[in-house]
Amino acid sequence: MFTARADDMINVAGxxxxxxxxxxxxxxxxxxxxxxxxxxxxLHSGARAGLLYSGxxxxxxxxxxxxxxxxxxxxxTLIKQLPALPRQANGKISRREISARYxxxxxxx
Numbered sequence: 610m611f612t613a614r615a616d617d618m619i620n621v622a623g624x625x626x627x628x629x630x631x632x633x634x635x636x637x638x639x640x641x642x643x644x645x646x647x648x649x650x651x652l653h654s655g656a657r658a659g660l661l662y663s664g665x666x667x668x669x670x671x672x673x674x675x676x677x678x679x680x681x682x683x684x685x686t687l688i689k690q691l692p693a694l695p696r697q698a699n700g701k702i703s704r705r706e707i708s709a710r711y712x713x714x715x716x717x718x
Contacts, residue, residue, distance in 0.1 A: 617704055619646075621682045622654040628704065631658050631685060634678035640666035643694050647704040649687055649712050659711055660685035663693055687711060 619626040628646035635644045641664040649659040662671060668688050675684050689711070697703055 619648045619656050619658050621651075621656055621658070624682045626658050626683045628658070631660060631675070631679060631683060634675055635660065635662055635671055637678070638664070638666050638670065638674055640664045640670070645694055645702050645704065645707060646685065647708045647711070649708065651686070654682075657686040658683060659687040659689075659708070661689050661691055661694055661707065661711070663691055666690075 617628050619628065626646075631646035632644045635641050641662050643664070644660060644662040646658050646660050648656050651657040660671070660675075668690060671688050672684075675688075694702055695707060695710075697706070
């Protein structure tokens with residue numbers, strides 16, 4: 610059985626959100642080809658989940674799938690569709706790099 614890395618886990622007001630659970634809910638949709646969930650800093654809860662995805666599904670369809678499959682604290686606050694997910698030179702996705710990039714955009718200056 611796969612075990613998530615501890616540093617990937619998102620602590621939302623003391624509740625554990627595993628990115629793989631969010632990704633699994635979204636990847637179940639036929640129109641999603643790739644997805645990554647990541648940590649976004651949140652003033653009230655410490656952190657929240659964010660989600661980047663590629664595919665043909667709309668953001669509203671993604672939100673509906675998340676509402677149907679995930680608990681309230683697991684819901685991504687930021688959902689963004691991209692033509693392709695950002696990857697490192699080795700082809701891997703860095704949740705840490707994505708988190709840094711999208712938390713800066715989500716937090717007002």
